Amino acid sequence: MNLGVGQSTGLTETPGAGNPPDGERSIELFRPALRFAACVAIVAAALSGCSSGSGAAAGNRLRLGYFPNLTHATALLGVANGTFGRALGPGVELRTSQFTSGPPAVTALLSDAVDAVFIGATPAVNAYLKTKGNAVIVAGATSGGAELVVRAGIDTPQQLRGRTVADPALGGAQDVSLRYWLQQQGFQVGTAGDGDVHVAPQDNAQIAAAFAAGAIDGAWVPQPYAAQLVGKGAHVLVDERELWPQGRFATTELVVRSSYLKAHRETVVALLRGLVQQTSQVGVDPDAARAQANTVIAGINGTRLADADLAGAWSQLTFTVDPLLSTVREYARRGATVGVLPAGDLTGLADLGPLNDALRAEGRPAVAE
Known part of the structure; x- marks a missing residue:
């Protein structure tokens, strides 16, 4: 079911639910522990130098990661427009972190530096296998591109x-x-x-x-x-x-630590309502969304895409909350076949209960796993 519309390693953090945000490389979780430790150190150092926002208790806080890429446009716009913040409500502090590559993004999730993160299909698989199920897909964001x-x-x-x-x-x-x-x-x-x-x-x-x-x-x-x-x-x-x-395959997924989901399910459902709303807004006015996404990305990395590049890139993307799980599992199979991903049991890879609660609340049909 289609429910959407057709640098160097690093991280920055922006506290506050409504604040605008100031590639993707999959973490090789099956590599030696030294590399994982190095990524932990990078994330820890980056986070230690960031503002901590209002200092709300963890129970009233959601730490969300994403990339300054067009394939993360609904995340970028959901933060920049305040859509996510309004969906979460005044009782939840939203802290956002922008990543420029996969390893620190996944490491931040695994080391409890963020609670949820928008990442690609194979990093999502790696995170699930590495944590033995403590990192699950709760929604999609983008297909194609x-x-x-x-x-x-x-x-x-x-x-x-x-x-x-x-x-x-x-x-x-x-x-x-x-x-x-x-x-x-x-x-x-x-x-x-x-x-x-x-x-x-x-x-x-x-x-x-x-x-x-x-x-x-x-x-x-x-x-x-x-x-x-x-x-x-x-x-x-x-x-x-x-x-x-x-022509449909998972490009960007929203992954949440299972422990956070268990403790703060209502917060995750609220975030997903914001994602559903933002995805719908992109469909209503894709030209405005495309231009704003370009502006937001330029504000983060200092580079604005040329109009021709932007139009060509945007035309390849479909924004959808359907995680297209069959394609994620196929990515995992292909990765194991060519020897760059570990094989493993993907039972429980996704929990779409919160997404379907959000869809029902927004008057939309549910997604089948």
């Missing part, structure tokens, strides 16, 4: 042999999609940049420069990065929507 874009002269999959192709992070959704697609084309691809096609995971913010310098020949990236590369002379070889039934 990922493409394989390549330089001129590459017009068929076989012309990628011997070439270097980037994606945002080892084990991330685009990394899984790229490796799985290459495997389907008959290529052998290693996890150390070896094989018939050299896959080079790197931060989204570095990919455009690497392409311009000739260090990579293409990239499988989310929007707006794909549109930006097209603006620099690349062209689309694969639109990921073409690889999924009805």
